[in-house]
Every structure is written in structure tokens, then in C-alpha cells.
Amino acid sequence: MDIIVCIKQVPDTAEIKIDPKTNTLMREGVPSIINPFDLNAVEEALQIRDSLGDGKVTVLTMGPPQAESALREAISMGADEAVLLSDRAFAGADTWATSYTLARAIKQLGADIVFCGKQAIDGDTAQVGPETAEFLNIPHVAYVKKVEEVQKDSIRVQRLMDEGYDVVESTVPVLLTVVKELNVPRMPSLKGKMAAKKTEIKKMGMAEIGADENDLGMKGSPTQVRNIFAPQFKTERRMLDGTPEEQVNFLVKELKESQCL
Amino acid sequence: MSIVVDKDKCNACETCVSSCPFDAIEMKDDKAFINEYCNECKACLEVCPEGAIKEVKIPEPRAQSTEHRQKLQDYKGVWIFAEQREKKVTAVSHELLGIGRKLADELQTGLSAVLLGADESEAKELVKWGADKVYLCEDPALEKFNDDTYTEVLSKLIKEHKPSIVLSGATPIGRSFIPRVAARLRTGLTADCTSLEIDKETKNLLQVRPAFGGNIMATILCPDHRPQMATVRPRVMKKGEYDGSRTGDIIKVAADGLTSRTKVLESVKEVSEISVNLHEADIIVAGGRGVGGEKGFKLLEELAQVLGGSVGASRAAVDEKWIPYSHQVGQTGKTVNPKLYIACGISGAVQHLVGMQSSDVIVAINKNPEAPIFSVATYGIVGDLFEIIPMLTKQIKEAKGL
Numbered sequence: 001m002d003i004i005v006c007i008k009q010v011p012d013t014a015e016i017k018i019d020p021k022t023n024t025l026m027r028e029g030v031p032s033i034i035n036p037f038d039l040n041a042v043e044e045a046l047q048i049r050d051s052l053g054d055g056k057v058t059v060l061t062m063g064p065p066q067a068e069s070a071l072r073e074a075i076s077m078g079a080d081e082a083v084l085l086s087d088r089a090f091a092g093a094d095t096w097a098t099s100y101t102l103a104r105a106i107k108q109l110g111a112d113i114v115f116c117g118k119q120a121i122d123g124d125t126a127q128v129g130p131e132t133a134e135f136l137n138i139p140h141v142a143y144v145k146k147v148e149e150v151q152k153d154s155i156r157v158q159r160l161m162d163e164g165y166d167v168v169e170s171t172v173p174v175l176l177t178v179v180k181e182l183n184v185p186r187m188p189s190l191k192g193k194m195a196a197k198k199t200e201i202k203k204m205g206m207a208e209i210g211a212d213e214n215d216l217g218m219k220g221s222p223t224q225v226r227n228i229f230a231p232q233f234k235t236e237r238r239m240l241d242g243t244p245e246e247q248v249n250f251l252v253k254e255l256k257e258s259q260c261l
Numbered sequence: 262m263s264i265v266v267d268k269d270k271c272n273a274c275e276t277c278v279s280s281c282p283f284d285a286i287e288m289k290d291d292k293a294f295i296n297e298y299c300n301e302c303k304a305c306l307e308v309c310p311e312g313a314i315k316e317v318k319i320p321e322p323r324a325q326s327t328e329h330r331q332k333l334q335d336y337k338g339v340w341i342f343a344e345q346r347e348k349k350v351t352a353v354s355h356e357l358l359g360i361g362r363k364l365a366d367e368l369q370t371g372l373s374a375v376l377l378g379a380d381e382s383e384a385k386e387l388v389k390w391g392a393d394k395v396y397l398c399e400d401p402a403l404e405k406f407n408d409d410t411y412t413e414v415l416s417k418l419i420k421e422h423k424p425s426i427v428l429s430g431a432t433p434i435g436r437s438f439i440p441r442v443a444a445r446l447r448t449g450l451t452a453d454c455t456s457l458e459i460d461k462e463t464k465n466l467l468q469v470r471p472a473f474g475g476n477i478m479a480t481i482l483c484p485d486h487r488p489q490m491a492t493v494r495p496r497v498m499k500k501g502e503y504d505g506s507r508t509g510d511i512i513k514v515a516a517d518g519l520t521s522r523t524k525v526l527e528s529v530k531e532v533s534e535i536s537v538n539l540h541e542a543d544i545i546v547a548g549g550r551g552v553g554g555e556k557g558f559k560l561l562e563e564l565a566q567v568l569g570g571s572v573g574a575s576r577a578a579v580d581e582k583w584i585p586y587s588h589q590v591g592q593t594g595k596t597v598n599p600k601l602y603i604a605c606g607i608s609g610a611v612q613h614l615v616g617m618q619s620s621d622v623i624v625a626i627n628k629n630p631e632a633p634i635f636s637v638a639t640y641g642i643v644g645d646l647f648e649i650i651p652m653l654t655k656q657i658k659e660a661k662g663l
Contacts, residue, residue: 011473013473013474013476016473016474016476017476019280026279028279064284064298088297091296091297091298092283092297092298092299092300094449095440095450095452096443096444096447096448096449096450099440099444100444121474121593122472122473122474123452123472124452124453124471124472124474124592124593125452125453126436126440126452126453127436127440127443127450127452128440129440130408130437130438130440130441130444131440131441131443131444133441134412134440134441134444134445135444138522139408139409139521139522139523140408140437140441141408141523142408142433142436142437143433143437156526159433160433161433161434161528162346162432162433163530163531163538164528164529164530164531165528165529165531166405166406166525166526166527166528166529167525167526167527167528167529168523168524168525168526169523169524169526170522170523170524171522171523174522181586217297218300221449222447222448222449222483222485222486223449223450223451223481223482223483224300224301224481224482224483224484225300225301225302225479225480225481225482226302226467226479226480226481226482227302227303227304227479227480228282228302228303228304228472228477228478228479228480229477229478229480230477230478231471231475231476231477231478231611231614231615233614233618233636233637237635237636237637237638237641238638238639238640238641239630239635239641239642239643240640240641240642244642244644244645244648244649244652245652247642247644247649248642248649248652248653248656249656251624251640251642251653252653252656252657252660254640255601255622255624256660258622260544260600260601260621260622261568261657261660261661
């Protein structure tokens with residue numbers, strides 16, 4: 001069974017701060033990481049490969065040339081091959097154009113299972129997985145929290161829902177987007193780190209995936225960013241004083257009066 | 262439009278470089294240079310102290326032919342996808358009808374709902390909540406959610422009736438299959454919107470959503486493709502006005518030969534002891550890193566119990582595995598707006614604030630007087646939550662005569 005894992009290199013959004021003067025992002029010194037949910041996707045792919053004892057795991061990313069380091073990190077975890085989709089024509093892609101590009105590459109590479117993280121922590125759209133499945137004309141299951149059984153032409157998984165989960169069976173090939181409850185991603189091994197240095201990264205651009213320029217990058221994107229701005233919060237900030245007991249007394253009285261209790 | 266650098270004015274201070282969320286500004290020959298990753302978001306315009314970055318009008322490369330423009334005009338009306346679970350319409354559908362009604366009135370057009378796998382009685386309810394028209398497909402194959410069948414039916418209806426705007430809840434269901442619909446229709450989709458407005462001039466839909474972990478907000482447009490599609494974050498929009506005497510058309514749609522490559526074998530409900538239905542809760546007691554562990558959360562549970570509320574948590578507490586993910590409030594968890602939100606030991610990262618800031622009354626209890634949570638607090642208490650909370654629980658018990 002051949003598995004492709006789509007990964008994305010993202011800024012660690014937990015480290016991003018807003019410049020209070022200019023209301024813009026301060027990205028300086030913010031490290032680039034593999035999108036956390038994608039690590040769960042890599043881990044699951046490796047586990048399936050190892051339990052079935054055949055097939056290979058290929059990691060795929062679309063991004064600027066420096067995204068190569070994310071691919072090498074995935075190799076050091078144990079992935080077999082890596083493909084970098086990089087082309088000036090891909091730049092500025094929204095989810096439609098990104099999914100289209102990924103799907104063209106996946107078609108060329110061939111896979112029985114495609115894994116994606118449920119969403120990337122910079123964009124938070126959760127759209128690229130399902131859209132990619134649509135372009136590949138294969139089924140998908142989103143928010144997978146457990147893979148119960150993998151067979152040659154079917155797979156059974158648990159899909160996270162608002163108040164619990166569904167047990168879903170799908171035909172194979174299939175695309176799965178995964179949540180972090182799925183597993184605990186392994187750390188790179190020493191052997192893996194050696195392999196990561198040596199492995200040749202396959203590169204693909206517009207010509208290799210045989211796509212039309214009008215369907216790629218900003219040109220192929222139906223959506224546009226009009227502007228960005230800092231989120232606004234109400235600022236009430238009313239600090240209570242006195243001993244802890246006095247503060248609690250006052251709070252309970254206020255809450256009663258405002259009919260919160 | 263295009264963003265350009267006036268090289269004469271640029272003094273290579275590099276302020277703009279770090280301001281760009283897309284890594285699209287670099288230094289070249291000691292001047293700022295905008296590369297191909299520019300999304301034209303305009304974040305850099307105000308940042309430059311020299312005023313060297315400007316937006317210039319260039320002959321719109323994406324401008325389409327008049328014929329194409331004409332085609333866009335054929336798309337009319339606002340649609341919402343009404344979600345059902347166990348054949349009951351969910352609350353987010355009422356919220357979609359609320360915002361949908363507003364947009365439709367502003368565009369002077371109709372509001373329709375699409376309901377799959379439920380009965381006519383539920384369709385009638387959607388009319389009372391504000392829909393002019395309901396497309397209802399009662400096929401039992403649609404009772405359980407499967408991406409293939411839902412995508413098939415909704416895409417077909419959109420192709421046939423050409424709505425200008427299609428909204429869905431940003432729920433596990435909406436966020437799973439709506440992207441397939443958008444991909445199939447070759448149109449744009451904006452995820453998890455928190456505000457929607459109509460551009461007065463162009464009549465385009467302005468879709469506002471948080472990005473970069475809630476650190477910034479972005480306004481997204483879909484100018485040249487129709488329909489304009491968006492998923493909308495639950496509990497952000499106001500519900501429509503319920504009017505029992507409202508009438509509308511219910512149009513029954515047949516779905517022949519629906520097939521699905523996925524099949525739901527079982528639906529399992531998982532609800533912990535204290536109800537985690539945060540969306541519906543009037544009172545939420547939430548804990549963060551300062552709660553220190555599962556023991557600390559026991560204190561919060563006791564307080565929630567006497568208040569008749571639910572327990573929430575920040576991402577930090579969930580990451581520590583002190584409490585399951587279903588309790589998480591914030592950008593990557595749930596958005597809530599209860600009457601009373603008591604934040605205990607939560608520092609108040611933006612990611613958390615975006616999920617709870619619209620609560621009516623916010624009480625913050627934290628050791629650190631500088632914690633950002635206090636900036637949104639109606640009442641702030643600086644102190645040890647292990648001392649304050651038991652005291653609070655006891656007093657409320659007494660106040661309520663329990």
C-alpha cells in the first residue's frame with residue numbers, strides 16, 4: 001500500500017505576536033515548523049506501512065525552496081521518499097489552487113491512501129484536504145481520530161463530530177485528514193537523520209505536473225485577500241481590591257445584581 | 262491592484278519585512294523588494310515610516326471579459342445550508358438564517374435554505390426562522406452525513422439555481438463537505454468566518470476571518486467566481502427572528518441513485534459527566550495552565566456545578582491532558598458567548614480571547630496582575646485560585662440557598 005502524506009511548513013503561530021504600534025505581525029525570530037497535525041499524519045502513515053510490511057510512505061509539500069527542510073525532517077521520522085512542489089507559478093495560491101496543484105502531483109505519483117493534517121495552524125482553513133480529494137475524485141474522511149482497520153480495498157476509521165464520533169467505512173483509495181488525538185508522533189531516529197541527509201528530494205514544478213498556469217497560484221485562486229487587521233477586543237478591565245474574602249463578597253453581590261446567578 | 266516600493270524613498274529600515282504575513286518582502290540591493298508571494302493584503306502600507314510602499318492601480322490582470330461579468334450577474338439570491346443531526350435542524354442553521362436574512366435584505370434578494378435528510382416539519386421551521394424558500398430532499402440516504410451524497414445534492418442544486426452566496430456552518434460537517442462543493446464548482450470558499458458584509462459599491466461579499474492562530478483578521482473576497490461561499494463560525498452570528506406566522510415555499514427535491522463511497526456504521530455520543538455542551542451553556546467556568554492539574558479542575562467542576570454551568574479550558578490545559586479537547590475554548594476549540602464566563606488561571610492569549618470575548622460578563626482570576634485576560638475582564642481578581650474558588654463556591658451555594 002503506497003501512502004502520500006501532504007505536509008506544510010508553517011510559522012509557529014504560538015510564537016507570533018502583534019506589534020501594538022503598527023497592528024501587524026511580528027514574525028522575526030519565529031521558527032518554521034512542520035504543521036503539528038501533519039506530524040500525526042506522518043506518524044499514522046508510518047504505522048500503517050510498518051504493520052502491513054509493504055509499500056512506501058512519500059511526503060509531499062508545496063512551498064518555497066526552503067520547505068525542503070520540512071521534508072527532510074519527515075524523512076528523519078521514517079518516511080521513504082519526499083517530493084517538493086515548488087514553482088513561482090504556485091505562489092499566492094488559495095485553497096482551491098493549492099488543492100488543485102497537490103492533486104495534480106498526487107495523480108502523477110500514485111497513492112492508495114493520502115493523509116493530511118486536519119488544518120494548517122497558519123491558515124486554519126481545513127479545506128485543502130477535502131478539496132484535494134475532490135480533484136482526485138476519491139472519497140475522504142475529515143477529522144479522523146482513529147484508524148481502526150486497513151484492508152486492501154477498504155478502510156474503517158473514527159471521525160470526530162461535535163458530540164462524539166462516527167465510525168466510517170470508506171473504499172480505498174481514500175484521503176484522510178487527521179486530528180492530534182490520533183497518535184503521538186515519533187521523534188526522528190539517528191538512522192533517520194542519516195537518511196534525511198542522503199535522500200534525494202524529488203522536485204516538481206508546473207511543467208512536471210502538467211497544469212495550466214491559469215489554474216495555479218494567485219491567478220488560479222478564486223479568493224483574494226482584501227486587507228488584514230488586528231482583532232479588536234473590548235477593554236473593560238475592572239480590578240477588584242481588598243482581602244480575598246472582600247473581593248469574593250463583592251463579586252457575588254455584583255453577580256446577583258446583574259442576574260448572572 | 263499591485264503593491265510597489267518607491268525605491269527613492271526606501272531607506273532599508275526593514276520594518277516592512279517582518280510585518281508581512283506572507284514572507285513576501287525581502288531586501289534586495291539594499292531596498293525592500295516585493296516577491297511573488299505577495300497576497301496584496303496591504304499590511305505593509307501603514308508600516309513604512311517613509312511612506313515608500315504604495316498600492317498602484319494596474320490594468321486588472323484578473324479582470325474578466327464583459328461576457329464573464331454578465332454571467333456573474335445570473336447568480337442571484339442567498340442560500341444557507343441547514344444542518345440536521347438525527348433529523349433535527351441544529352442551532353447553527355438558525356444563526357445562518359439570521360445573517361443570511363440580513364445579507365439578502367441588503368441585496369434585495371431572496372433567502373433560501375437547503376435541508377437534506379429531514380422531514381417537512383423541520384423545513385417549515387426554517388421558514389419561520391427567516392427562509393423564503395426551502396429546498397428539501399427527504400431521501401433517507403441523506404439522514405446520516407456522508408461527504409459524497411451531500412456534495413452531489415448540494416452541487417447539483419447550486420448549478421441549477423445559481424445562488425450568488427452560499428453559507429454553511431463551520432462545523433465538522435460543513436467544514437468537511439463544503440470544500441468539495443467549492444472545488445467542484447470552481448469557486449472560492451472562505452473558512453470559519455466571524456463577520457460577513459456586503460461591499461456597498463461592488464455588492465461583493467466581504468468575508469472576515471481570523472488567521473495565524475487568531476493573531477490577525479483577514480477580509481477575503483471572491484470577486485470573479487460564483488457563488489461566493491463561506492463557512493461561518495458557530496455562535497458568532499445572531500439567530501434570525503422566529504415568526505410563527507411566516508410563510509414560504511417548500512420545494513421538494515428528488516435525489517435518484519445516490520451512491521456514497523463512505524458509509525457511517527455507527528454514531529457514538531461522548532459526553533463527560535459535567536455537560537460539555539459549551540455552545541449552549543449560560544455559565545462557563547474555564548481553567549488554564551494556572552489550574553495546575555486534574556485536581557484543580559475538580560475545584561472548577563464544583564463551582565460549575567453550583568452555578569449550573571459547564572467547564573471550559575484553554576489550549577494549555579488541554580495540551581497538558583488535564584481535560585479532554587471537547588472542553589477547549591478558543592481559536593482551535595469552541596467559540597462561546599455565555600452570560601457569565603469565569604476564567605481561572607488563564608493568561609489570556611489572543612487565541613483564547615477570540616473564543617470567549619463576547620461573553621456578557623467575564624470574571625478573571627489570576628495570580629499575575631499583568632495577565633492579558635484582565636484586559637477583557639468585567640471583574641478581575643488578582644489572587645490564588647485555590648483560595649478564591651472554594652470561597653466563591655461556598656458563597657454562591659449560600660446565596661442560592663443550596
